[in-house]
Amino acid sequence: MRSALRITLASAIVAAALAPALASAQAKDGYLTDTAGGVVKAPGAGVCVRTSQWTPALAIAECDPDLVKKPAPAAQKAAPQKAAPQKAAPKPKPAKPEFLNVEEKIELQGMEFNKAEMTAGNKEDLDKFLGALGKATKARAPVQIGAVIVTGHTDRIGSMKYNMKLSEKRAITVKDYIVSKGIDQKLIFWEGKGPKQPIPVTKFCDNKMKRKQLIECLAPNRRVTVEVVGRAQSLAKPKAAAKKPAAKR
Numbered sequence: 001m002r003s004a005l006r007i008t009l010a011s012a013i014v015a016a017a018l019a020p021a022l023a024s025a026q027a028k029d030g031y032l033t034d035t036a037g038g039v040v041k042a043p044g045a046g047v048c049v050r051t052s053q054w055t056p057a058l059a060i061a062e063c064d065p066d067l068v069k070k071p072a073p074a075a076q077k078a079a080p081q082k083a084a085p086q087k088a089a090p091k092p093k094p095a096k097p098e099f100l101n102v103e104e105k106i107e108l109q110g111m112e113f114n115k116a117e118m119t120a121g122n123k124e125d126l127d128k129f130l131g132a133l134g135k136a137t138k139a140r141a142p143v144q145i146g147a148v149i150v151t152g153h154t155d156r157i158g159s160m161k162y163n164m165k166l167s168e169k170r171a172i173t174v175k176d177y178i179v180s181k182g183i184d185q186k187l188i189f190w191e192g193k194g195p196k197q198p199i200p201v202t203k204f205c206d207n208k209m210k211r212k213q214l215i216e217c218l219a220p221n222r223r224v225t226v227e228v229v230g231r232a233q234s235l236a237k238p239k240a241a242a243k244k245p246a247a248k249r
Contacts, residue, residue, distance in 0.1 A: 029058055029060070030050060030051055030053055030054035030055065030058030030059075031048050031049065031050055031051060031054065031058075031060070031063060032048075032049035032050070032051060032147075032149075032189070039060075039062060039063060040147070041146070042145075042146020042147050042187075042229060042230060042231075043146065043187075047063075047101055047146050047229060047230065047231055048062070048063030048064070049146070049147050049149070049229050050063075050103070050229070052227075097233050097234070098233070098234040099231045099232065099233055099234065100139075100140055100231060100232050100233075100234050101229075101230075101231055102133075102140070102143050102228070102229070102230050102231055102232050103227070103228070103229050104129070104132075104133060104143075104227070104228045105225065105226070105227045105228075106125065106126065106129045106225070106226050107223050107224075107225055108122040108125060108126060108174065108223055108224045108225075108226065109122075109199075109219070109220045109222070109223040110122070110219050110220065110222065110223070111170060111222040111223060111224070112222070113155075113157075113215050113219075113222065114158075114166070116152075116166060116169035116170045116172075116173050117173060118173055118174060118177060118224075122174075122224075123177065126174070126177065126178070126226065127181075129226070130178070130181055130183075133145065133228060133230075136235065137235070138235065138236070139234065139235060139236050140232040140233065140234055140235055140236075141232050141233040141234075141235055142232065143228070143230045143231070143232045144230050144231055144232060145183060145187060145228055145229075145230040146187065146229050146230040146231065147187055147188075147189065147228070147229045147230070148178060148183060148187055148188045148189070148226065148227070148228050148229075149188075149189050149190075149225075149226070149227040149228075149229070150171045150174050150175045150178070150188060150189070150190040150191075150224060150225070150226055150227075151171060151190070151191055151192070151193055151197075151224065151225040151227075152166075152167035152168055152169070152170035152171030152172075152174070152190070152191070152192040152193065152224050153167055153170070153192075153193050153194070153195070153196075153197060153198075153221055153222070153223050153224065153225065154166050154167045154170075154194050154195050154221065154222060155195060155198075155202070155215070155218035155219075155221040155222055156195040156198065156218065156221070157214070157215065157218065160194055160195070163194040163195050164192055164194040165192070166192075166194075167192030167193055167194045168190075168191070168192030169192075170192070170222075170223075170224050171190040171191060171192050171224055172190060173224075174190075174224040174226060175188050175190045178226070195221065198218075198221045199220040199221055199223075201220065202217065202218050202220055202221050204217075205217035205218050
């Protein structure tokens with residue numbers, strides 16, 4: 001695997017000079033970082049890649065300046081100024097397009113036991129997911145993808161070593177499928193988590209169950225998570241300023 005991943009389902013990001021598609025990412029303080037410790041950003045988009053552990057409390061000024069508390073400016077006495085001569089009002093500049101940060105996520109669940117292949121349902125769900133990103137909505141234009149994070153998972157049956165390798169194979173299978181749909185492999189990061197991140201509901205699957213029953217119960221854990229981070233131009237119309245009620249006389 002390659003350098004850099006975390007691992008928001010959107011909005012994460014890779015510098016254009018980042019090389020190889022197959023990468024093992026590192027996550028630190030809520031953001032994806034490269035081997036030098038720098039925050040990974042999407043080429044062109046300039047959006048930092050957040051990990052699934054990111055919260056507003058972990059925001060840093062480099063990536064989310066609006067979420068970082070700024071120190072109050074020290075009070076200064078304003079020096080008296082002479083009235084400047086009035087100038088003609090400048091012509092209004094055309095409004096710059098507003099861009100939205102996008103973070104989308106999908107869980108491709110129910111892969112067959114002890115196999116890395118995608119099911120027909122997995123492919124159908126992923127096709128719809130990727131297709132929606134490429135279409136405009138009332139709120140936004142098609143998404144400019146900055147990074148795709150693919151994470152493979154397994155159930156808890158079997159050894160940790162075996163499950164780690166199986167989860168990596170599942171991640172690679174999905175990564176290759178995404179590349180076949182026209183997405184640049186340089187934007188894709190992948191890794192395997194084995195059984196380390198089970199779906200919460202599967203905690204009720206008792207190991208005392210019959211093997212076939214247990215395998216079926218743990219099916220949601222046999223999955224691959226796909227997260228896309230990018231940005232899209234906002235198509236929402238600006239809201240008109242509310243009129244103030246007339247003062248009563």
